Amino acid sequence: MRRSVVEQNEKVAALPAYSRLTWERAGWISRLWWVPIVALAMAVRFYQLTAAAIWGDEGSSLLLSEYAVGDLWFHAAHDVHPPLYFLILRGWIELFGDSIGSIRSMSAIPGVVAVGLGIWLTRQLSTRRAAVLAGVLLALLPTAVRYSQEVRMYSLLAVWLLGATLALVYWVRNPERTRYLAMYVVLMSAGFYTHYFTALCVLVHWAYLGVLWRTQPRGQRLLARPAWWLSNSVIVLLYLPWLPNLLDLVQHVEQLKVGGDIGWEDPVGLLSLPSMIWQFVLQDEGVGFWAPLFWAFPMLLAGIVGVTVWRDREHYRPASLLALFLLVPLLLVYGVSFVSPVFIERYLTVYALGLPILVALAIDRLPSRLAWLGAALFVLFVGVELVGLKNNFTVDEHDQFNVPVEFVNRNYQEDDRIVLSDMMWYLSYVYYDQTDAQLQLYTPPKPDGTPTRPNAYGFGTLVDQDGGRIYLDRLSALPAETRRVWLISSNEAPDDFAPLPEGWRELSRQDGGGARARLFVLCNVASAQPEGCR
Structure with missing residues (x-):
């Protein structure tokens, strides 16, 4: 009897320890909540990765990557894109070969990483629930999936610019930790050496610090900090080796027009802006849709963005940052395209990543009594995205180049x-x-x-x-x-x-x-x- 009582006491004493161990294990598992979302992003981006044939733009990437490094630098300088992606592609092919699966994987993998960065960014700006919602919407976003399946630089650019935006958010919260600005410099410089539209992201970040200006006490305004100006100066210095090539390219715009490399896009009009939104989420310009439907969905998304920004009362204005990330490039390129048409989906697809994050923030911020509305918005957006993915994946392998x-x-x-x-x-x-x-x-x-x-x-x-x-x-x-x-x-x-x-x-x-x-x-x-x- 005495032995039985002792055993029972030992078991009771062991329960707290067992409970703590179980909780720690559960906590470890709960910290991996993002893994299924990243797995979804990977599954979607590698699905039918090799179904479509290589097309002209992809072929140009492959031809450029065949040159020796010095020659590649020269020919990229005469092309309409900077050289970093092609240099990485050259090394990738040397390591993994030039099969269609291999060369497109170099876009699919950064595409998955971009989703992970989007989740990370959302978590820094909002709640875990918002990050989960944003992750799912980012994983399924058709324009992001499409350009994660091409031998081009757009998914890699998304990694640089989302990473730089994340580094900026960390610095805004901890201005004394200059290592975040150091990382910002590296990522933005990589962006500039990958695509010229990185300049639009610079405008976004400066505009965001301008928004914060009003909320910060005099003497603590980040936009006026020497560290910020120094960081941007370093980015300019790092870009100087390439700057003469960019200026030379600008001087030969007419030759690029003659060759059809720029200026081939149709002039923009009133329908171009909503059409671009449809392309982002449906991979269809929507011009053949019933007119009320054509306008309704883009207007709904515009309303969601507008209300979310209007209600943005948090100290660091997360919704304002995301709205700037989406709208500044979109509206600026749209305006410029009335003079010189460059309103092209793939050039803006990295900035389209701000849309699903904004939708996630809007849903997450709804009061509990409107949970049904949030669920409806999420189901609607996912439904449209699934149709867009179907459009992406509708490939007849017997009718390819x-x-x-x-x-x-x-x-x-x-x-x-x-x-x-x-x-x-x-x-x-x-x-x-x-x-x-x-x-x-x-x-x-x-x-x-x-x-x-x-x-x-x-x-x-x-x-x-x-x-x-x-x-x-x-x-x-x-x-x-x-x-x-x-x-x-x-x-x-x-x-x-x-x-x-x-x-x-x-x-x-x-x-x-x-x-x-x-x-x-x-x-x-x-x-x-x-x-x-x-």
Whole structure:
């Protein structure tokens, strides 16, 4: 009996210790609440990662990454983007190869990291519940998913700019800890070496400190702190090696317009702004929608943003920061586009990440009696995003650009010629080409004799140094001994190559991804008639 009592006392004494251990374990698990959200972001971004074929912009990334570092710096300087992404892509390919899964993973992984940073930023600005809501909405945001699946710099840019914004938030709360500004300098400098639209983020951050100016006592205003000005000066100093290249590019804007690298976007109008919102969340411009619906959803989101900012009474104005992050780039680029159209979704997709975070903040701040409204808004936004993801993932693998290219690869014969009608086809064709042919770009002069050959700026910098071998102004200028020619062009009328020289007979064709590959046999050659002419 005495032994039984002792055992019972030992068990009772052990209960508190067991309870503490269980609580600590539960606490450790609860700190990983963000893991399922990041897993969702990863699943969405790696789903069908290789389904769509490489397109022209991606092809240009790959061609740039093939250059040695010194040459890459030069050609990036003549392109419309800074060099950092292409340098990283070059190293990535050396490590992991250039399969489509590998090269697109270099965008998918930063896309997932950006979601994690968005969750982290939201948690610093608001509650855990808001961070969970924001994480789900960010993970599913169609524009972010789309540009996390392309061999371009947009998801990497999101990492730099969200990271810099997070560093700024930490510094605002702890102005004496200059290590946050040091991290800010590194991240913003990386952003500037990745995309020129990083300048818009600078405006956002300065505007945010301007908003805080009124709430801070004289002598403690962050915007006037020497450390802030010094940090921005260091960013400028770090950018000086690239600045001459940017100025040179500005001086050659007209050459970029001639090459079609800028100025190709349609002029903006009244519908452009709501259309951009639809593109962010639905991957559809919405111009064919019922008019009340077309306006209703963007106006609803505008109302949510407006009310959230109006009710923003917290000391550090988190809603104001997020609204500036979304609206300043969007409205500024929209305004500039009335003069020079640059209102392009992919250039702004990093700033679109502010929208789902703002929606999450709005839902989280609703009083408990309006919880049903918050649930409805969340379900509505997620529903629209899911439709947008469906639009993203609707890919016919049998109707992609690689289909006609692979058709040429299978049927290619030695000494065949391959001629492409457009630079964008050329850039993506190079990736899939498995022949030994010298690819040529068709550059017929305009009716007034004006040449259409690319110049040394924009995409032209990737081929101009070999222009003597690549450019073909007339099909009749092909070598006299040519027997078979592959023509790669759009599959829509009019024919990019019309009129064809006399004596050309089509043997076969293959369409895919808006392109058409046609095999012609030249029946007017002086030597023995090729097969297919008799």
